[in-house]
Amino acid sequence: MSDSALASPTPAASSGAAPTPGAEIPPAPKSNQVLRDIMGGSVVISILAVLLALVVGGILIALTDENVQAASGYFFSRPGDTINAIWVSVSGAYGALFQGAIYNFGGNTFVKQIKPITDTLTFATPLIVAGLGVGLAFRAGMFNIGGQGQMLIAAACSGWVAYSFPLPYGIHLIVAVLAGVVGGAVWGGIVGVLKARTGAHEVIVTIMLNYIAVYLISYLLRTPGALQAPGSSNPKTPADLPTAVYPDLLGGDFNLHAGLLVSIAATVFVWWLLTRSSLGFKFRAVGVNPNAARVAGINVKRSYIYVMLLSGGLVGLAGVAQVLGTVTSGFSSGIDAGIGFDAITVALLGRSKPWGIFVAGILFGAFKAGGFAMQAGQGIPVDIVLVVQSLIVLFIAAPPLVRAVFRLPTPGVAKKPKPPKASTSSPVAASTGEAVVAK
Incomplete structure (x- = not known):
């Protein structure tokens, strides 16, 4: 065979299945990576x-x-x-x-058939706003475990305004709601100040403040002239005045009240705060890396205080919903009913995103409403x-x-395409990357 035949590869060699060393494997389509993510x-x-x-x-x-x-x-x-x-x-x-x-198929009236979904939304109302408060703190790198204490303080403040000050309709409700928000914000702000000024860990501080709030409210409910109803020996506040109660959304046959609208407004506010405001950008930057945020000129300590004020105020709305919504004849120290800790679960399930928390709150409200029916029926x-x-x-x-x-x-990890296998039927030896034709 001539030298020219050895120098030029044959068609079999040029079409061999084995790639030459160093040849790049074509990447997978971008649509595949998007689907994986x-x-x-x-x-x-x-x-x-x-x-x-x-x-x-x-x-x-x-x-x-x-x-x-x-x-x-x-x-x-x-x-x-x-x-x-x-x-x-x-x-x-x-x-x-x-x-x-969700829906009672056995109800003999339309009201009884749709009442379950309204009960779900009623249970979800405090869970949504409390979850928003906890989730907002999470986005700034803060662990707000003090929802129970913030709710109790907010409930006491709003309840005290609701039964103590006879104000005109509309104004009374607004003042009572604001009193609860301020109470929760102050109780959460204490954590932010201690974190910023002394470096105290917020988990320890919030847990200790929970105990302080529980025993403080319990003491006030048993003290005549404080929160205890006059002439009563029970640890309970007087009934709210009608002008300070959330109005019903669907009438007296349902428990659903205007607190749901407040929770929707709070969700929109937190979404705007985190995605459209400079303050929300600072919160997110501090949550990702406080040291980098400090180098970029963000006052990290001030951000801790601001985020805990807002977080406590949002969690306080949950206490307001409990006092001014479904509970109109006064409240006791057991009003929290675990909502302060359920809010942590809601925030985790919602991935600390406002609309995710909103959906998670409705889901857990459904669990609460349906759990009682499951126990009673089955x-x-x-x-x-x-x-x-x-x-x-x-x-x-x-x-x-x-x-x-x-x-x-796993999102963000591209799947590596497998290299084509070498064909064993070809007379070409491609192990060295050179086209060699056998004699």
Whole structure:
């Protein structure tokens, strides 16, 4: 064979499957990367965390059901009975949860049919505003665990104005709401000042302020002439004046009140604050890296104070909704009902984003409204709902676990395309990257 035949590659060599060393593999289409980011993003993770928690909750419901336990005793002889008992137990529980939270198919009137969704929105109202307060602090790198204390102080301030000062209709309500917001803001601002001036950790300070608020309000409710109703031995305030009560949105047949409109307005305000204002930009910069924000000229200490003032005021709106909304005959120290800590869960599920918190608040309001119906209709302990809520937090806090269960991609990490395999049928030896034709 001539030298020219050896020097020039044959068509088989030029079309060989194996690439030459150093050749770049073409990148994957950009649409694939966008799809990977969406599927592995926070929104999908949050939705799947809720679904996964419902699945685990269904397993717990089945394990604690007496009929399932009885049928499992003869599972190997009649497995269909066990499967049917599990289906009846889980579907009945979640069906009751839906009818107690969204729509009651068994209601004989339209009012009874739609009342569950109004109850959900009523329960969601304080959760939304409290979650906004906690989420705003999260965005600035602050952990506001003091929702309970801020709610109680705000409730005491708004309730005191609501029954002590006979003001004209409209003005009285506005003054009572503002009193609650100021009370919560002051209680949260104490944390910001201590953080800025002394470096005290906000988690410790907020937890201690919770205890102070609980025992302070408890003392005032048992002290005649303070918050205790005159002539009463119960630790309870007098009834609110009618001019200081949130008006009903759908009439007296429903518990839904104008506090829902306040929560929507608060959501819009926090969204504008974080995305359209310079103060919100400073909060986000401090939350990402306080040292870099300080170098950029942002007063980090002042930002701590401002964000805790706003956070406490928003959480205070939850206490206002409890006092001026569903509770019109006075309130006691148990008015918080765990909302201050549920707000942390709502903020986590909403990823500290205003509209995400709004949706998460409605979801947890549905859990609260439907949990009672599930207990009354199916005999399922309402603690199962609390377990589901706790599991949601667990899965939200562990995104890699959710991605592993559903085999989701990690956002921002491009999948490397596999190099083409070398063809074994070609007489070309491409291991050295040179086209060599066998004689």
